[in-house]
Amino acid sequence: MVITFHGVRGSTATPGPFTVKYGGNTSCVHIELDNGDDLVLDAGTGIRMLGKKLAQKSTPVNILLSHGHWDHIQGYPFFDPIYQPDRDIHVYISLQSGRKLLSTLFSQMDGTHFPVRAEDLPSNNFPKFRGIESELYEREGIHVVKQPLNHPGGGVAFRINENGATCAYVTDNELDPPGKPATNYDQWVNYLHGVDV
Numbered sequence: 001m002v003i004t005f006h007g008v009r010g011s012t013a014t015p016g017p018f019t020v021k022y023g024g025n026t027s028c029v030h031i032e033l034d035n036g037d038d039l040v041l042d043a044g045t046g047i048r049m050l051g052k053k054l055a056q057k058s059t060p061v062n063i064l065l066s067h068g069h070w071d072h073i074q075g076y077p078f079f080d081p082i083y084q085p086d087r088d089i090h091v092y093i094s095l096q097s098g099r100k101l102l103s104t105l106f107s108q109m110d111g112t113h114f115p116v117r118a119e120d121l122p123s124n125n126f127p128k129f130r131g132i133e134s135e136l137y138e139r140e141g142i143h144v145v146k147q148p149l150n151h152p153g154g155g156v157a158f159r160i161n162e163n164g165a166t167c168a169y170v171t172d173n174e175l176d177p178p179g180k181p182a183t184n185y186d187q188w189v190n191y192l193h194g195v196d197v
């Protein structure tokens, strides 16, 4: 499992001398699994440069969206693989986030906000909804288990396990939210127990 951070900023992209070290792009993490699968966590502006790399391949791209806030989806129109004819793009969305998240992702490509319309893309964009079961993405030897975030508008965290190596992606979460938490402190401790990264 190889993890590369392509975007680590929240709210908006922040280029400039103060963000050179960790970069100024919004949320996007690439996980290359040992079996060759590419997992892309969120589609903030960091996904643009990742797209240049993944455009060299022809295998399916698996995008897991944590939630629909703009800084997690705004890079999608600039992701090169979506312009590759017949490239398979699987977009994994928790039903806790709902179809609204999918429409948010694609409505930014409606011809008004962006010149290319989603329905004109030559790639195959497959939404993959996952309901109340805990696994969001699963293949032999790979398990991605989700957990609800404490965040306005909701969202999910991901715990990714492949052959005993485990990482977790818990973004935008409040440990002590003002209202009733979707996941309380003890549940987070349990969910993240034993994670390597």
Ligand SMILES: [Zn+2]
Pocket (backbone or CB within 6 Å): 067, 069, 151, 172
């Ligand atoms: Zn957010």
